[in-house]
Amino acid sequence: xxxxxxxxxxxxxxxxxxxxxxxxxxxxxxxxxxxxxxxxxxxxxxxxxxxxxxxxxxxxxxxxxxxxxxxxxxxxxxxxxxxxxxxxxxxxxxxxxxxxxxxxxxxxxxx
Amino acid sequence: xxxxxxxxxxxxxxxxxxxxxxxxxxxxxxxxxxxxxxxxxxxxxxxxxxxxxxxxxxxxxxxxxxxxxxxxxxxxxxxxxxxxxxxxxxxxxxxxxxxxxxxxxxxxxxxxxxxxxx
Numbered sequence: 001x002x003x004x005x006x007x008x009x010x011x012x013x014x015x016x017x018x019x020x021x022x023x024x025x026x027x028x029x030x031x032x033x034x035x036x037x038x039x040x041x042x043x044x045x046x047x048x049x050x051x052x053x054x055x056x057x058x059x060x061x062x063x064x065x066x067x068x069x070x071x072x073x074x075x076x077x078x079x080x081x082x083x084x085x086x087x088x089x090x091x092x093x094x095x096x097x098x099x100x101x102x103x104x105x106x107x108x109x110x111x
Numbered sequence: 112x113x114x115x116x117x118x119x120x121x122x123x124x125x126x127x128x129x130x131x132x133x134x135x136x137x138x139x140x141x142x143x144x145x146x147x148x149x150x151x152x153x154x155x156x157x158x159x160x161x162x163x164x165x166x167x168x169x170x171x172x173x174x175x176x177x178x179x180x181x182x183x184x185x186x187x188x189x190x191x192x193x194x195x196x197x198x199x200x201x202x203x204x205x206x207x208x209x210x211x212x213x214x215x216x217x218x219x220x221x222x223x224x225x226x227x228x229x
Contacts, residue, residue: 101154102153104154
């Protein structure tokens, strides 16, 4: 079963509101990756965090990796309709390029 | 560079049949991973191939198999299809596998093959 959980499962926001999704792993991760999947599309890589406590920003998106390297968060400031989609975190488990994906958070943005 | 391509994009099969899906990675990428995506189970890892060898395998029955060719193109096969195999099958390629599995290179996903089993 899933070893990487995300909350919330769904989030509806009004355009301009902030949004945060949280990712929790049952085990320590060497790194955490975030992907975005638009409706009807495929996952697209957003970012990778490697260091404990690392924080990275991409425009309105802020990604954080927990101190214990077991949790992560993605925060979007002032959401726009282009932010609609499902956001997945993923961590390597088992070596190589094997990724265990989180359960995903589906974001809907209403005008 | 062209992205990851998958063929066919859509497929309808009946129970008991078998199916072969194809994936062409980004030029120069040697690692190809396959994932199954369903509404109920989310994204689940099937297997990874690197230099024509299976490097990792997920928790799927033996009906699911794959291979990689010398040009890094990969195929996956599902035999004796079941209704529960209906899913979006995604292929992802990455540049290389880091020795020891201490870090993971960026994975680039293809558009997927949507398989419907009737």
